[in-house]
Amino acid sequence: MNLDFLQVSYRYPGGKEPVFNSFSQSFSEGVNLLKGYSGCGKSTLLRLASGLLPADKGEIRANFPDLAGEVGSAAFLRREVGFVFQQLNLLPLASIRRNITLAAQLAGRSEDNALPWLERLGISELADQKPTKLSGGQQQRAALARALAKSPRLLLLDEPTSGLDDANTEIIKSVLAHDLPEGIVCIIATHDARLLSLSHDILDFDSRLPVA
Amino acid sequence: MTSLTSIPAYLWRNTLRRWLENPASPATKFLVPFLFGVLALMVFGLLRGIEAELKEQLARAELRTLSVNEFVQTDEAESRYYSALENPSPWAAWCETADLLLQAPLSGSSRYFDRMPVIGYITPPSFVELPETAAGEPRPALILSSVPFSEKIIAEGDYIEVVEDYRIPAGLADMPKQLTAMFQTDGIALIPAEMLELPLTRAHSRLQILTPRIDVPTQRLESLIRLHANAESRDLRIYSALDIIKQLDQITRRQELARVLLGLGIAVILSLILGSLSLLEFRQELYLFALLRSFGVRRMNLLVHYLLETTLVTFSGALAAVWVTRQLIPYLISRQVGATKLTVPFSIDAVSPEDFMILGIALIAGVVLSALPLIPGLRKPAGLMLP
Numbered sequence: 001m002n003l004d005f006l007q008v009s010y011r012y013p014g015g016k017e018p019v020f021n022s023f024s025q026s027f028s029e030g031v032n033l034l035k036g037y038s039g040c041g042k043s044t045l046l047r048l049a050s051g052l053l054p055a056d057k058g059e060i061r062a063n064f065p066d067l068a069g070e071v072g073s074a075a076f077l078r079r080e081v082g083f084v085f086q087q088l089n090l091l092p093l094a095s096i097r098r099n100i101t102l103a104a105q106l107a108g109r110s111e112d113n114a115l116p117w118l119e120r121l122g123i124s125e126l127a128d129q130k131p132t133k134l135s136g137g138q139q140q141r142a143a144l145a146r147a148l149a150k151s152p153r154l155l156l157l158d159e160p161t162s163g164l165d166d167a168n169t170e171i172i173k174s175v176l177a178h179d180l181p182e183g184i185v186c187i188i189a190t191h192d193a194r195l196l197s198l199s200h201d202i203l204d205f206d207s208r209l210p211v212a
Numbered sequence: 213m214t215s216l217t218s219i220p221a222y223l224w225r226n227t228l229r230r231w232l233e234n235p236a237s238p239a240t241k242f243l244v245p246f247l248f249g250v251l252a253l254m255v256f257g258l259l260r261g262i263e264a265e266l267k268e269q270l271a272r273a274e275l276r277t278l279s280v281n282e283f284v285q286t287d288e289a290e291s292r293y294y295s296a297l298e299n300p301s302p303w304a305a306w307c308e309t310a311d312l313l314l315q316a317p318l319s320g321s322s323r324y325f326d327r328m329p330v331i332g333y334i335t336p337p338s339f340v341e342l343p344e345t346a347a348g349e350p351r352p353a354l355i356l357s358s359v360p361f362s363e364k365i366i367a368e369g370d371y372i373e374v375v376e377d378y379r380i381p382a383g384l385a386d387m388p389k390q391l392t393a394m395f396q397t398d399g400i401a402l403i404p405a406e407m408l409e410l411p412l413t414r415a416h417s418r419l420q421i422l423t424p425r426i427d428v429p430t431q432r433l434e435s436l437i438r439l440h441a442n443a444e445s446r447d448l449r450i451y452s453a454l455d456i457i458k459q460l461d462q463i464t465r466r467q468e469l470a471r472v473l474l475g476l477g478i479a480v481i482l483s484l485i486l487g488s489l490s491l492l493e494f495r496q497e498l499y500l501f502a503l504l505r506s507f508g509v510r511r512m513n514l515l516v517h518y519l520l521e522t523t524l525v526t527f528s529g530a531l532a533a534v535w536v537t538r539q540l541i542p543y544l545i546s547r548q549v550g551a552t553k554l555t556v557p558f559s560i561d562a563v564s565p566e567d568f569m570i571l572g573i574a575l576i577a578g579v580v581l582s583a584l585p586l587i588p589g590l591r592k593p594a595g596l597m598l599p
Contacts, residue, residue, distance in 0.1 A: 012596075052506055052593060054593055074505075074510045076508070078509075085506075091503070093229060102507075103507060106218075106509070
């Protein structure tokens with residue numbers, strides 16, 4: 001299984017320069033790291049990969065067996081994608097448990113498989129709390145639990161450890177290193193050096209030639 | 213909870229939070245259809261009430277019947293009284309029946325009523341069955357509409373007091389519809405004209421109830437009477453069912469126009485107000501909607517939630533309008549006029565399902581149109597809206 005960017009171009013509405021111009025890249029199973037300076041396009045790449053942003057040109061192809069839908073379709077987002085945003089974006093009115101079960105239900109997954117992620121990430125005792133009652137590190141872990149609860153085949157993490165202390169970072173790193181299901185394509189956008197040991201597949205945006 | 217119910221449940225919870233945080237918005241969405249609903253139902257009810265009253269009048273007045281009223285001046289009363297005895301009316305030749313009644317300038321009383329019109333007849337009217345004497349002669353009649361039939365049977369020995377201590381023995385008769393339409397009283401004294409000679413020769417009103425011959429159209433008879441009246445410079449008032457039919461046609465046309473205009477007006481104004489409100493609210497909701505779309509919730513689900521939410525509040529307002537119009541408006545009007553019942557022909561009960569349907573369609577159109585400004589926002593990629 002892999003996710004391919006084929007000659008993808010994208011420019012933000014009103015933007016002068018394109019963020020990507022005929023960009024091609026293949027992301028394979030396992031952890032893929034994107035690193036680079038702020039504003040280089042890491043987050044944009046994740047949003048293009050999920051289909052939350054539609055490419056202006058080119059194609060993004062998910063080579064998964066029995067694909068739920070085209071990249072960017074509601075079915076693809078619902079069943080195939082687990083996304084941890086930089087701002088986390090937990091549902092504010094729902095408890096952590098509800099955030100997770102809601103995502104699992106939408107993906108058509110069993111809640112029984114979803115809730116153990118809370119335990120693995122060390123926040124099971126906070127399951128009934130609202131996100132606003134949690135610390136930054138706890139929210140970060142809750143967001144990851146929600147993404148994993150969907151049993152996605154494409155896991156997209158945008159700066160999953162930014163601002164976290166070493167203890168919290170270690171928990172997340174451990175889960176990503178040891179607990180990810182087989183056959184998952186995981187793309188992590190980060191400039192946190194503590195995560196670089198997770199993979200040898202590192203796309204270094206710092207070395208990417210400036211786009212014309 | 214399943215995926216089918218969990219997202220709607222979350223959206224409703226969010227809606228409730230939004231309403232509690234900003235109650236002005238649902239209050240406006242409630243009040244606008246409420247006020248429009250009350251206005252529309254008042255107009256529909258009033259028009260339906262007038263229509264019902266006219267139909268009732270039409271049912272009372274026979275379609276082919278004409279009534280001709282004329283007030284006879286005091287200086288002519290005597291001569292006109294005696295000429296009526298000899299020649300009831302010049303247009304009787306065109307009529308199947310031409311009943312002439314002379315209303316005396318006084319009121320009578322009986323044991324039932326203190327005041328009732330006193331009417332003299334020259335020949336017994338064709339439309340009322342007068343009580344008879346033992347010899348089979350017609351006799352004066354108390355015509356009553358509000359006394360039960362059983363009481364009428366045991367009322368032998370009744371009388372009409374025309375002037376003080378002058379009591380005319382009378383039998384009882386049922387109120388014919390021709391007189392109901394004309395007098396709108398509960399009792400009438402019908403007495404042979406010769407028994408009222410003195411008052412009638414001083415002043416009287418002539419009331420003629422005419423049924424044209426089968427070969428004479430009602431309209432033709434009406435114009436013939438007017439020609440006669442103009443030639444003799446007489447001031448006649450002619451009433452016929454034709455007037456009621458004309459009024460009914462007018463009411464029907466007005467109802468159709470009112471329905472179309474009110475329906476369109478409500479739909480347009482409601483969509484503008486709800487659309488503006490929704491646009492303001494939607495700016496606050498953009499983030500949540502984008503977040504839910506990132507989970508794979510379809511745009512259509514979010515649009516349907518908006519439509520359901522707006523429909524719920526809007527139709528609550530409309531239902532409240534129906535309740536208020538049915539309960540409070542008649543009460544307020546009766547308080548204002550100091551009467552125990554409405555004096556205007558307003559009838560919410562007469563408002564037809566068709567009228568309610570028009571109101572409902574106008575509201576639904578308003579709700580659907582108000583969703584149009586949301587569509588560009590929903591089409592925007594979620595990735596551009598999420599932080």
